[in-house]
Amino acid sequence: MSARFVAAIDHGTTSTRCILLAPDGTPAAIAQREQTMYYPRPGWVELDMEQVWRRTQECIHEALNTAGATAADVAGIGIANERESVVLWDRHTGRPVARSITWQDTRTAGEVDALAADGGIHRFQRTTGLPISTYSSALKLRWLLDEEPSRRAAAERGDLLFGTPDTWLLWNLTGGPDGGVHATDPTNASRTLLMNLHTLEWDDDLLDVMAIPRALLPQIRSSSEVYGAAAGDLAGVPIAGILGDQPASLFGHTCFDRGDVKNTYGTGAFLLFTLGTEPRISEHGLITTVAWKLGDADAVYALEGSVAMAGALVQWLRDNLGLIDAAPEVETLARSVQDAGGVVFVPAFSGLFAPYWRDDARGVIVGLTRFANKGHIARAALEATAYQTYDLVEAMLADTGLQQLGELRADGGMTKNELLMQLQSDVLGSPVAAPSMAEITATGAAYAAGLATGFWAGLDELRANYTIARRWAPEMHADERTRRVADWRRGVDRTLGLAAPEQVARSASM
Numbered sequence: 001m002s003a004r005f006v007a008a009i010d011h012g013t014t015s016t017r018c019i020l021l022a023p024d025g026t027p028a029a030i031a032q033r034e035q036t037m038y039y040p041r042p043g044w045v046e047l048d049m050e051q052v053w054r055r056t057q058e059c060i061h062e063a064l065n066t067a068g069a070t071a072a073d074v075a076g077i078g079i080a081n082e083r084e085s086v087v088l089w090d091r092h093t094g095r096p097v098a099r100s101i102t103w104q105d106t107r108t109a110g111e112v113d114a115l116a117a118d119g120g121i122h123r124f125q126r127t128t129g130l131p132i133s134t135y136s137s138a139l140k141l142r143w144l145l146d147e148e149p150s151r152r153a154a155a156e157r158g159d160l161l162f163g164t165p166d167t168w169l170l171w172n173l174t175g176g177p178d179g180g181v182h183a184t185d186p187t188n189a190s191r192t193l194l195m196n197l198h199t200l201e202w203d204d205d206l207l208d209v210m211a212i213p214r215a216l217l218p219q220i221r222s223s224s225e226v227y228g229a230a231a232g233d234l235a236g237v238p239i240a241g242i243l244g245d246q247p248a249s250l251f252g253h254t255c256f257d258r259g260d261v262k263n264t265y266g267t268g269a270f271l272l273f274t275l276g277t278e279p280r281i282s283e284h285g286l287i288t289t290v291a292w293k294l295g296d297a298d299a300v301y302a303l304e305g306s307v308a309m310a311g312a313l314v315q316w317l318r319d320n321l322g323l324i325d326a327a328p329e330v331e332t333l334a335r336s337v338q339d340a341g342g343v344v345f346v347p348a349f350s351g352l353f354a355p356y357w358r359d360d361a362r363g364v365i366v367g368l369t370r371f372a373n374k375g376h377i378a379r380a381a382l383e384a385t386a387y388q389t390y391d392l393v394e395a396m397l398a399d400t401g402l403q404q405l406g407e408l409r410a411d412g413g414m415t416k417n418e419l420l421m422q423l424q425s426d427v428l429g430s431p432v433a434a435p436s437m438a439e440i441t442a443t444g445a446a447y448a449a450g451l452a453t454g455f456w457a458g459l460d461e462l463r464a465n466y467t468i469a470r471r472w473a474p475e476m477h478a479d480e481r482t483r484r485v486a487d488w489r490r491g492v493d494r495t496l497g498l499a500a501p502e503q504v505a506r507s508a509s510m
């Protein structure tokens, strides 16, 4: 019997999923498990990757059960993952040496300052496409190596392995200490600050500057090829696709052509613009990143605007303030008021990423009066995601010379929020569209695996699978938009420099 599905594992910041996709791109089964996030100190954000691996196995098991499928029904496995997060583990025991330092973690702010003191934050941008910030992997990895003196020697002996979460999952899926494949793809490697964006190889100069031993590093393969065969419930199934979750979403939206744009509204928000095979370096605060590399074909690049706090702010309203019991309730609360009542909420909890790149920014709620209530706070929190996206679109237009954004393709947990999606369309003055398939990140990873294994013949077949379920059209007057954006920008100004230098240095040295 020929295979009926491709499996995708989508490991996001808050949860991990396994999805079985049919040839027409519809899901036959979706299994999802939340994982525990750890915030041991201000600015620290960690994940237990052994738990993530257990959750992954549970999701695979449940998805197969739901679809009444076995490994024989599955043509290939694709992996999509939260990027930049660092896993360092012992190749003999298979156990991480510490919890993963995740992408939102700001503990390396002191090291960022030191590195940027000589040449500024754009020092490595031509080579890597990235500004120096707490976001990328390299300094997190160095921090883990330096935390415990014996680790660096173990790394140099080849006893430790480094990976972003895709690498950790691939290694475990292919047998772990028992012959696991240690590899990554260029979409993930391009987020480390260690890969040359033009050659798609680890860069010796950067490894030297960051003090990273080469023996730790995974092999950089393409995003769509057979890396190895799975063990466990999917025994024998080829793992054939790896894409960082944001490029996976771009691919799942079938944004294959130059100028296609998508935004994912998950823990953070990530706007990607497909460039084509030329890696244009941003002059307006965006990142240049690898979008995908299909087998031997040339890599395709994207401009990316990354925002650290989007859905995470809704989680914070729920978990830290207790304003809501569940994320969807933020919409009801925000609809209890006409507008934000002059309140502006800038969630610079991890500093500000694109287009500002200010590690010294911290969150503010400004414009408070006796009139303000929790509805205004909730509304301002949602507006923060819409305005942060507006900032990214402005930078993207400036970089590309385009006058106006066409349609914005949207996905992620926050797209269920109708109020936010309408606000987004209003603030951008452009239509926003969400596809019928909500799990578009998993779809992209499945597509990468399905192309490599011949389950899908080519990009046209994938385009035919893509349908829009919902569209929001702008309703706000342009003057009103201008006024609100000006209020937002004043709020952003207030965040800058709020993390005092000694505070940054102290958290970095702990």
Ligand SMILES: Nc1ncnc2c1ncn2[C@@H]1O[C@H](COP(=O)(O)OP(=O)(O)O)[C@@H](O)[C@H]1O
Residues within 6 Å of the ligand: 012, 013, 014, 015, 265, 266, 267, 268, 310, 311, 312, 313, 314, 315, 327, 328, 329, 330, 331, 412, 413, 414, 416, 417
């Ligand atoms: N109805 C909603 N309104 C606003 N935010 C929501 C809603 N539903 C979920 N979220 C937010 O979306 C995020 C989860 O989206 P998801 O795409 O699964 O994220 P990730 O892939 O980063 O784990 C959470 O941060 C949650 O707070």
Ligand SMILES: O=P(O)(O)OC[C@H](O)CO
Residues within 6 Å of the ligand: 011, 012, 013, 014, 081, 082, 083, 084, 103, 244, 245, 246, 266, 267, 268, 269, 306
């Ligand atoms: O967990 P997500 O889906 O918000 O994505 C995380 C990003 O990959 C971080 O760069």
